[in-house]
Amino acid sequence: xxxxTLDWAVIQEGLSLVLQPANLALICAGVVGGVIIGxxxxxxxxxxxxxxxxxxxxxxxxxxxxxxxxxxxxxISGGCITAILIRMPGTPSSVATVVDGYPxxxxxxxxxxxxxxxxxxxxxxxxxxxxxxxxxxxxxxxALKFFFSEYVAVGVFGLTAIAALTxxxxxxxxxxxxxxxxxxxxxxxxxxxxxxxxFGWTEMTGGIKLLPALIGIFAVSQIMHEVTQKQKMELLxxxxxxxxxxxxxxxxxxxxxxxxxxxxxxxxxxxxxxxxGPAGLIAYAxxxxxxxxxxxxxxxxxEGVIAAETANNATIGGALIIMLTLGIPGDPVTAILIGxxxxxxxxxxxxxxxxxxxxxxxxxxxxFFGSFAxxxxxxxxxxxxxxxxxxxxxxxxxxxFVLAAVGTYSLNNRVFDVAVMxxxxxxxxxFDRLNYPLPPFVLGLVLGPMIxxxxxxxxxxxxxxxxxxxxxISLSLLILSVASFAFAVWRHRRLTRLSKxxxxxxxx
Amino acid sequence: xxxQDRYVGIGLLIFCAILYANTxxxxxxxxEPLGMAFWPRLLIMLLAAVAVHLIxxxxxxxxxxxxxxxxxxxxxxxxxxxxxxxxxxxxxLIMTPIxxxxxxxxxxxxxxxxxxxxxxxxxxxxxxxxxxxxxLGLKLxxxxxxxx
Numbered sequence: 001x002x003x004x005t006l007d008w009a010v011i012q013e014g015l016s017l018v019l020q021p022a023n024l025a026l027i028c029a030g031v032v033g034g035v036i037i038g039x040x041x042x043x044x045x046x047x048x049x050x051x052x053x054x055x056x057x058x059x060x061x062x063x064x065x066x067x068x069x070x071x072x073x074x075x076i077s078g079g080c081i082t083a084i085l086i087r088m089p090g091t092p093s094s095v096a097t098v099v100d101g102y103p104x105x106x107x108x109x110x111x112x113x114x115x116x117x118x119x120x121x122x123x124x125x126x127x128x129x130x131x132x133x134x135x136x137x138x139x140x141x142x143a144l145k146f147f148f149s150e151y152v153a154v155g156v157f158g159l160t161a162i163a164a165l166t167x168x169x170x171x172x173x174x175x176x177x178x179x180x181x182x183x184x185x186x187x188x189x190x191x192x193x194x195x196x197x198x199f200g201w202t203e204m205t206g207g208i209k210l211l212p213a214l215i216g217i218f219a220v221s222q223i224m225h226e227v228t229q230k231q232k233m234e235l236l237x238x239x240x241x242x243x244x245x246x247x248x249x250x251x252x253x254x255x256x257x258x259x260x261x262x263x264x265x266x267x268x269x270x271x272x273x274x275x276x277g278p279a280g281l282i283a284y285a286x287x288x289x290x291x292x293x294x295x296x297x298x299x300x301x302x303e304g305v306i307a308a309e310t311a312n313n314a315t316i317g318g319a320l321i322i323m324l325t326l327g328i329p330g331d332p333v334t335a336i337l338i339g340x341x342x343x344x345x346x347x348x349x350x351x352x353x354x355x356x357x358x359x360x361x362x363x364x365x366x367x368f369f370g371s372f373a374x375x376x377x378x379x380x381x382x383x384x385x386x387x388x389x390x391x392x393x394x395x396x397x398x399x400x401f402v403l404a405a406v407g408t409y410s411l412n413n414r415v416f417d418v419a420v421m422x423x424x425x426x427x428x429x430x431f432d433r434l435n436y437p438l439p440p441f442v443l444g445l446v447l448g449p450m451i452x453x454x455x456x457x458x459x460x461x462x463x464x465x466x467x468x469x470x471x472x473i474s475l476s477l478l479i480l481s482v483a484s485f486a487f488a489v490w491r492h493r494r495l496t497r498l499s500k501x502x503x504x505x506x507x508x
Numbered sequence: 509x510x511x512q513d514r515y516v517g518i519g520l521l522i523f524c525a526i527l528y529a530n531t532x533x534x535x536x537x538x539x540e541p542l543g544m545a546f547w548p549r550l551l552i553m554l555l556a557a558v559a560v561h562l563i564x565x566x567x568x569x570x571x572x573x574x575x576x577x578x579x580x581x582x583x584x585x586x587x588x589x590x591x592x593x594x595x596x597x598x599x600x601l602i603m604t605p606i607x608x609x610x611x612x613x614x615x616x617x618x619x620x621x622x623x624x625x626x627x628x629x630x631x632x633x634x635x636x637x638x639x640x641x642x643x644l645g646l647k648l649x650x651x652x653x654x655x656x
Binding site for chain 2: 054225460463
């Protein structure tokens with residue numbers, strides 16, 4: 001069966017599963033959990049999914065994925081409330097929402113800003129969900145033609161994409177990516193069945209599992225950072241949150257804005273390691289440049305809030321496209337989702353569309369139902385939910401640490417995994433404080449084994465690696481990789497030149 | 509921190525040297541031409557090359573600032589590590605309230621008795637809630653330690 005084949009029985013099975021009351025309740029619970037975590041500045045959607053993933057161990061894979069996707073949707077959406085009310089994006093995805101959201105709140109239009117942000121988040125998720133449904137099977141059926149060389153080239157492309165996206169210092173991205181790839185070599189080599197880098201420890205022969213490392217990198221490192229933060233979070237005068245439902249006028253005027261920002265967000269979501277923050281900023285810049293009066297932006301333009309929120313939520317569908325079809329994590333959340341699939345013995349990639357289509361459809365439906373649930377929850381309960389940010393750190397942080405530790409322990413009932421989580425928490429904290437980006441680490445951890453295994457299998461099968469440049473798909477991907485790397489080098493040099501040029505001016 | 513990338517580079521070079529030396533302890537295989545040390549060595553050499561680049565450059569921020577590493581964060585990690593080490597021999601139901609209580613008291617900015625009461629309540633209720641969800645709800649086995 002091809003991934004392009006529509007099996008109505010499976011679609012019906014997926015839909016009926018999602019529509020079961022228990023599953024709908026699970027989606028709502030996931031959305032609420034995600035919204036709460038997303039709202040609290042410092043806690044990200046990745047952390048939310050990482051902390052709540054143990055709850056899926058005892059569930060069927062479809063149900064587990066529905067729950068995790070619902071947390072993903074809620075986590076990305078929840079960040080807008082604090083971005084608007086306290087000028088502090090709950091998640092990095094909502095960074096562009098602050099620019100116009102907070103000025104609107106200061107004008108006494110916090111309800112209008114939140115209402116429009118929620119509806120924009122809904123449209124963003126739906127637009128990217130539709131693109132996901134139609135493009136994922138096409139990409140998956142294309143990926144079925146992949147052999148060893150293509151998988152090596154896909155992995156290399158995924159890694160070079162991060163070089164282009166790691167700010168003004170690509171070498172730092174390269175360090176964390178290589179560190180992730182080396183980490184992935186610890187333990188049993190899949191090709192040989194023999195251990196590497198175990199340093200005499202029996203536990204190390206099992207290797208560093210993906211989830212403990214990711215929970216450490218994203219949850220524990222963030223807890224370590226939050227412990228040292230001094231500022232107290234206070235909400236704006238809540239009486240200013242009046243009418244939350246957005247007006248028909250605001251929605252009607254922004255129909256094209258929703259569509260454009262949704263498409264931008266989906267495309268950005270497909271590119272590994274970019275995520276919701278840059279998507280929101282790009283869509284915001286587009287909305288501003290196409291506005292009749294761009295001077296309103298930054299002073300409380302509702303179009304800016306809508307563009308940012310539509311785009312950051314649209315990255316959900318984009319990230320799921322490459323996760324499901326190629327097994328490449330578009331962002332840290334999808335890396336953890338890959339871990340969630342693996343726990344249930346499922347490997348993301350084109351074969352998932354053929355062997356477990358019910359999981360794919362359950363994910364599709366949970367994106368749509370999750371976004372509906374998110375809209376309902378956030379429109380009806382924004383006011384009480386916003387109080388969550390006032391929970392004192394001394395209550396929140398110890399509980400989050402224990403939750404992370406217990407969740408990691410429950411993966412394999414091994415204290416070693418929890419120690420791994422803690423060690424990677426420290427590594428993540430150091431990298432983060434020194435401005436070494438963390439998403440490349442995740443990509444290295446996931447893509448490293450993909451490149452090694454396929455390269456070595458190709459080499460042992462044919463005795464050479466010429467397939468990489470003689471097969472059209474792998475050659476195209478390698479050319480794209482070189483172009484991506486060249487772009488990174490060019491951009492880095494340009495930024496260096498600009499910063500050197502601006503330095504004397506500042507001195508004057 | 510001035511020249512922070514240089515220090516990172518030096519640390520990475522030491523890390524690479526240790527790992528590279530360890531690759532010689534890998535068993536040699538005859539069924540596959542590249543061998544299982546090929547890939548790790550390639551990655552280590554690449555990382556070492558980037559480390560040398562960092563040492564030469566010194567600081568990649570061009571005058572930008574990075575946030576300093578806070579001692580409190582490492583103390584938290586050390587406390588967390590101690591909790592993890594003691595979790596299995598002592599048990600979840602004893603270690604967790606102690607850990608939460610100490611963690612909460614140390615980071616709390618409240619004064620006097622209320623600080624203790626709030627931390628104690630967090631420790632007790634938090635432990636019960638997490639135990640109920642994982643052990644009773646999800647049927648996952650948490651370390652019972654001394655209570656076994």
